[in-house]
Amino acid sequence: MPAVGNVLIVGGGTAGSALAIPLARAGLTVDIVEINPEITALGSGITLQGNALRVLRDLGVWDQVSAAGFPFDSLGLHAPDGTLLAEIPDARTGGPDLPATLGMERPELATILAKAVREAGARTRFGLTVAEFSDTGEHVDVRLSDGTTGTYDLVVGADGIRSAVRGMLGIDVAPEPTGMGIWRIHTRRPAGIERTNLIYGGPCFIAGYCPTGPDTMYAYLVEKARPRETLGDKAAHMRDLAEGYGGAWAEIRADITDPDRINYTWFESLLVDRPWNRSRIVLIGDAAHACPPTLAQGAAQCLEDAAVLAELLLAADRLDQSLFDAFMDRRHERAAAVVEASLRLGAWQLEPTPDADVPGLMGRIAALVTERP
Numbered sequence: 261m262p263a264v265g266n267v268l269i270v271g272g273g274t275a276g277s278a279l280a281i282p283l284a285r286a287g288l289t290v291d292i293v294e295i296n297p298e299i300t301a302l303g304s305g306i307t308l309q310g311n312a313l314r315v316l317r318d319l320g321v322w323d324q325v326s327a328a329g330f331p332f333d334s335l336g337l338h339a340p341d342g343t344l345l346a347e348i349p350d351a352r353t354g355g356p357d358l359p360a361t362l363g364m365e366r367p368e369l370a371t372i373l374a375k376a377v378r379e380a381g382a383r384t385r386f387g388l389t390v391a392e393f394s395d396t397g398e399h400v401d402v403r404l405s406d407g408t409t410g411t412y413d414l415v416v417g418a419d420g421i422r423s424a425v426r427g428m429l430g431i432d433v434a435p436e437p438t439g440m441g442i443w444r445i446h447t448r449r450p451a452g453i454e455r456t457n458l459i460y461g462g463p464c465f466i467a468g469y470c471p472t473g474p475d476t477m478y479a480y481l482v483e484k485a486r487p488r489e490t491l492g493d494k495a496a497h498m499r500d501l502a503e504g505y506g507g508a509w510a511e512i513r514a515d516i517t518d519p520d521r522i523n524y525t526w527f528e529s530l531l532v533d534r535p536w537n538r539s540r541i542v543l544i545g546d547a548a549h550a551c552p553p554t555l556a557q558g559a560a561q562c563l564e565d566a567a568v569l570a571e572l573l574l575a576a577d578r579l580d581q582s583l584f585d586a587f588m589d590r591r592h593e594r595a596a597a598v599v600e601a602s603l604r605l606g607a608w609q610l611e612p613t614p615d616a617d618v619p620g621l622m623g624r625i626a627a628l629v630t631e632r633p
């Protein structure tokens with residue numbers, strides 16, 4: 261018999277969905293409470309590295325993901341005028357039979373996961389959150405925001421970087437801005453763009469884009485963080501920054517017209533010390549660790565949390581601290597290494613460092629995440 265019979269997951273994003281699917285398939289009763297009234301996935305596109313794809317394949321959704329996304333195996337480095345400087349093969353961190361990287365639209369990923377959650381038999385209740393919980397050590401009594409109550413063997417806080425569950429557990433860790441901000445647009449894919457191409461330098465720290473489908477891609481510009489009240493016309497600002505870049509950026513710039521299609525956000529980071537649980541309530545995903553997307557490993561690390569926790573819960577016959585310790589042994593150091601490396605890459609751009617070994621750091625993280633967690 262598995263260690264738990266029923267589980268409440270707070271947050272129906274990437275981490276919460278990826279945990280619900282294997283648990284519900286194994287016959288556990290899984291309830292998700294999602295604060296939004298429907299599935300939403302803010303942002304535009306997402307770059308999924310091989311180790312994220314490996315978890316998605318294990319979840320049985322690889323066919324849908326590969327049909328919806330755009331796979332590629334190399335990275336292009338360009339000068340600000342668009343000249344190709346180097347073509348770097350990407351490590352296949354998910355194994356030789358998966359692409360190194362796949363770009364896709366966030367709402368597509370959210371829809372695929374939500375369908376798998378439903379088909380597995382988990383129940384998602386939208387527009388709801390946890391108002392209160394009381395952990396007896398044997399179970400957790402929960403009161404939801406609509407006044408309904410329940411009793412669960414395990415509660416999982418998968419409620420993202422601003423996790424309410426984390427606060428309710430008294431874990432006093434908050435996201436910290438890294439000093440960088442990113443402008444993103446979801447746009448048409450110009451002919452010939454078949455992988456992520458990056459420019460380091462010019463008016464921004466990074467100018468990049470990633471294909472997400474046959475006709476689509478997302479493009480981004482990373483600069484020093486700006487106070488949100490000074491953003492003004494977002495399209496005009498992003499277009500001005502894009503003026504500094506050649507190559508495909510001429511076409512991208514022409515599409516930067518509607519401020520409502522531009523997403524601006526600060527880079528933030530967060531790392532909760534081990535353990536990520538208090539008795540029978542545990543944090544996973546961005547609620548426990550979040551990094552700026554300089555390595556595009558955030559969602560991969562969330563998916564790995566879910567996979568490892570599900571495996572441990574289904575293999576054990578009782579839930580006690582040793583299960584959470586085993587979870588931490590497999591997850592804490594690895595997630596911390598990704599957060600630290602992602603921060604260091606950003607710091608090297610904010611404060612140019614002559615001896616910064618960018619390829620060395622990226623290679624070490626690629627080797628680390630190639631190993632199964």
Ligand SMILES: Cc1cc2nc3c(=O)[nH]c(=O)nc-3n(C[C@H](O)[C@H](O)[C@H](O)COP(=O)(O)OP(=O)(O)OC[C@H]3O[C@@H](n4cnc5c(N)ncnc54)[C@H](O)[C@@H]3O)c2cc1C
Nearest residue numbers: 271273274275295307389419420424545546553558559560
């Ligand atoms: C600018 C940017 C670019 C990024 N690019 C990449 C990338 O290219 N590749 C990559 O791998 N990662 C990327 N990431 C990181 C990635 O988006 C996150 O790591 C990942 O989405 C976190 O998943 P999660 O499920 O833990 O949290 P979330 O995706 O935030 O999901 C949390 C869910 O919980 C819900 N929720 C919140 N509060 C409550 C509550 N109180 N009660 C109930 N529900 C609640 C939310 O509505 C949401 O549905 C990027 C992040 C940023 C900021």
